Amino acid sequence: MKSPLLTLPGAVPAEGVDEGVAAHYGDLFREQRALADGTGFVDLSHRGVVTVSGPERLGWLHLLLTQHVQELPPHEATEALILSANGHIEHALYLVDDGETTWAHVEPGTQEALVAYLESMKFFYRVEVADRTEDIALVHLPAGSIAEVPEGVAVRETPYGRDLFLPRGDLEEFARTAGPAAGLLAYEALRVEQHRPRLGFETDHRTIPHELGWIGSAVHLEKGCYRGQETVARVQNLGKPPRRLVFLHLDGSEVHLPVPGTELRLADDGPDGRKIGFITTSVRHHELGPVALALVKRNVPVDARLLAGDTAAAQETVVEP
Numbered sequence: 001m002k003s004p005l006l007t008l009p010g011a012v013p014a015e016g017v018d019e020g021v022a023a024h025y026g027d028l029f030r031e032q033r034a035l036a037d038g039t040g041f042v043d044l045s046h047r048g049v050v051t052v053s054g055p056e057r058l059g060w061l062h063l064l065l066t067q068h069v070q071e072l073p074p075h076e077a078t079e080a081l082i083l084s085a086n087g088h089i090e091h092a093l094y095l096v097d098d099g100e101t102t103w104a105h106v107e108p109g110t111q112e113a114l115v116a117y118l119e120s121m122k123f124f125y126r127v128e129v130a131d132r133t134e135d136i137a138l139v140h141l142p143a144g145s146i147a148e149v150p151e152g153v154a155v156r157e158t159p160y161g162r163d164l165f166l167p168r169g170d171l172e173e174f175a176r177t178a179g180p181a182a183g184l185l186a187y188e189a190l191r192v193e194q195h196r197p198r199l200g201f202e203t204d205h206r207t208i209p210h211e212l213g214w215i216g217s218a219v220h221l222e223k224g225c226y227r228g229q230e231t232v233a234r235v236q237n238l239g240k241p242p243r244r245l246v247f248l249h250l251d252g253s254e255v256h257l258p259v260p261g262t263e264l265r266l267a268d269d270g271p272d273g274r275k276i277g278f279i280t281t282s283v284r285h286h287e288l289g290p291v292a293l294a295l296v297k298r299n300v301p302v303d304a305r306l307l308a309g310d311t312a313a314a315q316e317t318v319v320e321p
Contacts, residue, residue: 020046024183031182038144045137048111087231096156210241244319267305
């Protein structure tokens with residue numbers, strides 16, 4: 001869906017999965033600094049929005065999700081995953097319950113498959129699942145923002161800011177009062193700095209939660225059965241994940257950022273060495289310079305210097321080996 005805020009001055013459209021909102025409004029670093037200072041907002045109206053209502057919604061979701069939500073208090077934010085039978089990540093949901101309805105935002109384009117799965121699991125539970133993407137737009141206010149939240153809007157408050165489930169028709173009016181607008185590239189730069197994984201960026205078809213540090217924040221280890229739980233429990237109790245998420249400081253003298261999928265090698269082995277991982281997201285940060293998230297083999301030494309293509313990279317540990 002194309003956001004009406006693409007008509008704001010300086011707006012440059014995002015591409016790929018994030019098509020439909022602005023990548024930036026003409027000054028990437030100014031937009032990043034504004035968000036870091038707690039001002040402005042980010043248009044995330046391209047993300048999918050799904051609601052679950054009905055008296056049995058939390059107990060039913062508790063059976064399907066990796067997170068403990070059976071007694072989720074109203075207005076408390078959480079996140080959860082849906083796994084395959086083999087424990088691979090299929091969906092990531094960012095949740096809040098307002099006392100009557102559970103609201104979730106998800107990656108762009110994944111809401112239809114999510115709703116289809118949830119519908120297939122309803123059986124005789126008193127729940128109603130709805131795709132609200134056409135009438136609800138997600139907007140992000142950064143941590144520290146004092147922008148006024150419209151009355152009656154569901155709000156998901158986290159340490160990183162507030163996610164507002166705003167009626168799509170109110171998006172332009174909200175932008176007039178909550179500015180300045182910051183683009184998705186600024187939001188993504190702060191996400192990378194905060195080491196927060198994103199479905200479809202830090203994940204592939206075989207990613208398990210342990211690799212990305214989603215244990216605890218999105219996976220509760222003491223709740224009842226859910227699809228894929230056997231893999232989670234086996235890795236937690238008996239082994240280690242095959243890969244781990246790392247944060248990379250990239251050589252700032254390079255003109256071009258290594259794109260997602262760029263292969264990583266040990267610097268000591270040179271550019272012809274064996275592949276030990278790959279870039280998942282790369283950004284230019286207003287203070288840190290060029291940085292990235294990447295997946296590497298678990299046994300890569302935490303102090304090893306790396307090469308991302310031809311670009312030198314120093315790693316910081318996100319997930320312990």
